[in-house]
Amino acid sequence: MKNLKRNFSIVLVLFSLLYFAYIVYFTQNGILVGTYVSETANHELKVEKMTKVTYGKYMGLKEGDLILEVSGKKPTSENVKRDYLAKAEHLKVKRDNHEIQLHNTEYISLNNSYSFFIYIIPCIFFALSLLCAFYIYRVNRVKNTYSAYILINFLLFISIAYLSAGGVTRGYEINRYINLFTFLNVPVLYLHFLYQYFKELSIKFSSRYIVNILYTLPIINVIIEFIQKYLPSGIITNISNINLVTFLIEITVVYFCIIYYGIIYRKKDHYYLLKVLLISNTVAFFPFTVLYIMPEVLFGQYIYSAIVTAPFLIIIPLALVYQFVVNKIYDIDFILGRIRYYSLLSIIPTIGIVWLSIIFDSKRADFNIILITLCTFIIFLSVFYIKELLDYKFRLKRFSEKYNYQDSIFKYTQLIKGVSALDQVFKNLKTTILEVLPVSKAYIFEVGADREIIYFDKQSVEPNWRLYKTEFEKVTKEIGKIIEINQGFLIKVGEKGTSSYVLLWLSSINTPRLTRDEISWLKTLSFYTSVSMENVVQIEELMDHLQALKREGANPVWLKKLMYTIEEKQ
Structure with missing residues (x-):
């Protein structure tokens, strides 16, 4: 199956x-596919035939129109x-003995802002997709996973769907089928990738049955699109709404699968990954779904066109590729916390600037520069x-913080205040x-001066720490030193x-990068722990010394009083 998927991916590339190349050639030459013209004896162009979806x-x-001028000049062979x-x-067109002017509002040129959405962004997006596919292939040469080929x-x-969405090439009927089939397969392939990716992590996510059902929908829609032209008018009134x-x-x-399994796995390590997927999915699909699809289906009028909202879809492949290729992901909770915090602070200047602009608009010339500066x-x-x-x-719980770090440090100091053994400190x-x-897992190791690594937690199963031997050697340079690894960190x-x-901290998935707040918090905890360890070690050495004196029979008065006081407090 992997070889089949690999061969299919190569053919698709x-x-x-x-x-x-086909899109670039026709677009750069401004060829209106499906609008057939012929040159007349007067060096004019006659529209002979037009396909149903030609631009x-x-x-x-209209068919039969005579094109007298193109961009203010007589038609030439370039046209x-x-x-x-x-x-x-x-x-300039002659129709029924009347001359009319027609303007191509979507004319593709590098000087046209419309070209940015319909041509330039899709081309950049395609180049990025190929680059991402190359990196995925390189990474997968070692992993050799099925999900990589799905990705x-x-x-x-998604890049082919974007390329075929508009422009002059829409006149080819086959182009419409390519666009429809690739466009409707985008969410299905997205779900299929998530299903296979989590399956390779031994985690249940959706089912193959649901994926197979969704794969039939694009085929059904293409069939409907094909046969509707042979059916009597009125049977299928609005094929675009069906799509x-x-x-x-x-x-x-x-969405349902991500939210449902996010709730089920909310206490598992991979909940964070589902949260990242949900947020990136929302940011990518929200503009296209809420501002274009839903208003178009419900009211027949979109808020923003697909040309404006579709570029947000680029977030999904970039997020998926980033998660698939890199070892450490950025902390989405930290980013969202910062956005919430600064959004709250932005309310006041937003209201103030709007209020200032309203007053300025009403007073006009009476609103001088001094008053603007003062406001x-x-x-x-x-x-x-x-x-x-x-x-x-x-200050104990800011909007930008994920957790109450200061309160956590305070509670920790209360816990270690009365400990009398190292294992209690580590616990x-x-x-x-x-x-x-x-x-989800924490292990204590003792690293000697000769770089010998000894597992300290004898009560739990010893992890495979040899994978991180180099990191163990580097982290011992100073107290509070942190080295991040794929699935955790050492400190x-x-x-x-x-x-x-x-301490070696591990998770079953690649953990996010530690934020500035988390690094500062961990360093503070390590310093408190170091001080507590020194106190515990000194107490243990003192008790050993006292016990040695007692065994030797040398019992001075001060020792008897001290031992009596300690026993009383215990």
Whole structure:
């Protein structure tokens, strides 16, 4: 199956390259595919035939029209490519003995802002998809996973769908089928990738049965699109709405699966990964679904066109490729916390600037530069004052923090205040960190001066620490030193003589990068732990010394009083 998928991916890459070359050739030459013209004896162009979806119809051309001028000049051979009308930005057309002017509002040129959405972004997106596919293939040469080929196919499908969505090439009927099939397969391949990716992690996510059902929907829609032209008019009134509803159903299924399994696995290590997928999925699909598909289906009028909202879909492949290729992902909770915090602070200047613009618009000339400066100063003074107030009032739990780090440190100091053994110190430290960070396992190691690594936690199964031998050697340089690894991190928390104590934290998935707050919090915990360890070690040495004196029979009065006091307190 892997070889079949690999061969299919190679064929798809070759097809996408040829299709990309085809799109670039027709677009750069401005060829209106499907608008057939012929040259008359008067060196004019006559529109002989127009296919149903050719772009010439969107310009306002009709069969039988005589094109007198193209962009203010007589038609030349440059305006006819392979019997198609080409480079038609402005047209003077004769129809029923009347001359009319037609303008190509979607004329593709590098000077046209419309080209940015319909041509430039799709081309950049295709190049990025190929680059991502290359990196995925390189990474997968070692892993050799089935999900990698699904991800490559997903990238190619979404880039082909974007390339074929508009422009002059829409006149080819086969182009419409390619666009429809690839467009409707995007959510299905997305779900299929997630299903296979989690399956390879031995985690249940959706089912193959649901994936197979969704794969039939694009085929059904293509068949409907094909046969509807042979059916009597009125049987299928709005085929485009059927396609949009199908896409909406597929997206809903993907959302449901991510939310449903996110709830089931909310206490597992991979919950964080599902959360990242849900957020990236929402950011990518929200504009296209809510601002285009839903208004178009429900009210027949979109808020923003697909040309404007579709570029947000680029977030999905980039997020998936980033998760698949890199070893460490960025902390999405940290980013969202910062956005919430600064969004709150942005409310005041937003209201103030809007209010200032309204007043300025009403007063016109009476609103002088001194008054503008004074109002702007008051607005920003209010922002900084409220920021300081919020930071003071909510310093134990800011909007930008994932957890209450200061409160956590306070609780930890209370826990270690009465400990009298090293294992108790480490137990409290493990509990504190496991409650906050997305790790599920913690192990204590003692690293000697000769780099000998000894497993300290004899009560639990010894992990395969030899994978991180180099990191163990580097982390012992200073207390609080942190070295991140794929599925966790190492941190030095204390010393005893010439030996260093290192904690190895692991998770079943690749953990996010530690944020600035988390690194500062971990260093503080390690320093508190180091001090506590020194106290415990000194107490243990003192007790050993006292016990030795007792065994030797040397019992001075001060020793008897001290032992009596200690026994009383115990």
